Amino acid sequence: MAGLSNLFAEIPADLPEELIQTLLGTPGLRIERIASRGHASPEGSWYDQEAHEWVLLLKGAARLRFEGDEPIDLRPGAFVNIPAHRRHRVEWTDPSEPTIWLAIHYP
């Protein structure tokens, strides 16, 4: 990301869509900042990803569910490793403030 050097900076007040910005990209690694505000995965839809994803919630609040499991409430500092092809969805993010995630995608 040209310019951006602080994870908590430059979060638009309006987030009609999730904002996903790549902070570092190499052939074997992608580090993203994701800003959500009330976003959730569409009802009944699951992510099924080719790469592993390690995700850290930095601000805000979210609820994540792995297929077949109870939902997990995430607060700032919470991190979760999501193995490739482990189906999961974001059930909820806080609508009252931005939720900021760090996502690390790796093969």
Next chain:
Amino acid sequence: MAGLSNLFAEIPADLPEELIQTLLGTPGLRIERIASRGHASPEGSWYDQEAHEWVLLLKGAARLRFEGDEPIDLRPGAFVNIPAHRRHRVEWTDPSEPTIWLAIHYP
């Protein structure tokens, strides 16, 4: 790290040494939490690392210097990419509270 699931949890009040914990380790990636409190690199010593390191300061405050450059003040949310063999040192971390870092080592 068996058990640890929040980056901000289980920081000892006393940190006679820096506390470094591996959160995720694969052949191509190591994610660490580092807790410092007043620690700095020994005077005149530089890190010269085989792997690249992407580092994010989450709490506290620190001052980082690359060899030949002015120091960089880091506050929460600040991130820096440190290429392999780019000599650098931590000049200062806040002695009054723990400084928490996320460090991502990659080849």
